[in-house]
Amino acid sequence: MAASRKPAPEDAAAGPVPGFQGSAVLLKALAAGIAGLPQAPQSLAVGLSGGADSAMLALHAALYAARHAVTLHFFHVHHGLQPAADRWRDHVHDLAQRLRVPCHSLRVTVDVMRGDGMESAAREARYQAFAALARQAGVRHILLAHHRGDQAETVLLRLLRGTGPQGLAAMAPYFRRDDICYLRPWLDIDRDEILAQAEQYGRLSGWHPVLDPSNADDRYTRAAVRERLVPELDARWPAWRANLVRHARLSAETRQVLEEVAAADLAGLDLAADGASFSLVAWRRLSEPRQALALRHWLALLGCPMPTEGRLRDWMRQLRGLHALGHDRQMRVRHGDAWIRCVRGRVMLASAEPGENG
The missing domain is CATH 3.40.50.620 (HUPs)
Structure with a gap:
């Protein structure tokens, strides 16, 4: 009270x-x-x-x-x-x-x-x-x-x-x-x-x-x-x-630069208007560190929790191993209350149905 x-x-x-x-x-x-x-x-x-x-x-x-x-x-x-x-x-x-x-x-x-x-x-x-x-x-x-x-x-x-x-x-x-x-x-x-x-x-x-x-x-x-x-x-x-404290200040500056790079990279991935999907082929053209940055930035924009380092690396391994033309229905991983999927060359975030398990 x-x-x-x-x-x-x-x-x-x-x-x-x-x-x-x-x-x-x-x-x-x-x-x-x-x-x-x-x-x-x-x-x-x-x-x-x-x-x-x-x-x-x-x-x-x-x-x-x-x-x-x-x-x-x-x-x-x-x-x-x-x-x-x-x-x-x-x-x-x-x-x-x-x-x-x-x-x-x-x-x-x-x-x-x-x-x-x-x-x-x-x-x-x-x-x-x-x-x-x-x-x-x-x-x-x-x-x-x-x-x-x-x-x-x-x-x-x-x-x-x-x-x-x-x-x-x-x-x-x-x-x-x-x-x-x-x-x-x-x-x-x-x-x-x-x-x-x-x-x-x-x-x-x-x-x-x-x-x-x-x-x-x-x-x-x-x-x-x-x-x-x-x-x-x-x-x-x-x-x-x-x-x-100086290290924290320098890290904050570095973080700002990385966020700007990630935002620019994500914008170049043929990002959907609602932000819920992007091009797998375009993402693959990025270097591995920038692939990770773009994924984290994408999840942050959608209000999703950040994955662990190991989980993120596993997603990246799966995304790099998919057939870019669409033979990729096996890519379906649970993240919180949503699914990360790849359909017809688009990496997307979709809500999980009630009772749906990963």
Whole structure:
């Protein structure tokens, strides 16, 4: 159930603590991130957990909003996974009242039985809650507090999981989901800068960020990286975060180029008007890496999940072995809720009939 609290009348004069001007570095990065949008938003929200990162983003967003006449909201998601979760919600609303910003909170149920783990389930629940709160508040842009350390850890985790080159772009500074634009303006900011501001604000105001014990619980994958690997990396390769963040930026540029190549290649395959089929003969003229790119791009355009590397290679082997003139009815492979087939020289995606098995 969503809860929304506005500042009480007695808090109207509170605002940011006198003497706290914020970090010029953090404000500049925040302003640059917002300036990168196609159109300046009239309202913004901050995803506010109550930890140091999101609290300082909320505080600097309040300073930015006051200077640029932008309507600001705070969104807090109560996952119910920690005994202190109720206190964290109240603590977040306390900060919002100090800053004279409306705060909206929503309690969610995390499906702990999901096959992809607790972290993924909590993240999915969080984005669903953000979408609901955004509709309630009439907001289309939400700020997230991921920083350079988070980005470096994401690249490292994806490397360890065997992610391909495109996945190594890691977190994007902007992305859309559920018709909402999410911004991560601090991906190039060191966390030390954020923590220094949290300490200063705490001295001036008496308000201190919450500490989530799960961030140090190595039963969780990201926490295991943070607790076990990061200290060794810090000791032996102090610049590893900056290096991995640079790698992510270069990978993002590479991904953009590859997407442009794949789009051009697919357009040259006599693509059907509805995008559901293309010419097998034309596809075969591409080099093998570009064949794979074109297939992935085609599936993405049709809203299909990406296949595993092994499955994709198997499809490519079958497509290269077909008779291009149409003696190819044996090419019929299941992908999710659809079939990939080849009929009369056209590779196509067709919906599976109810009860139809591969």
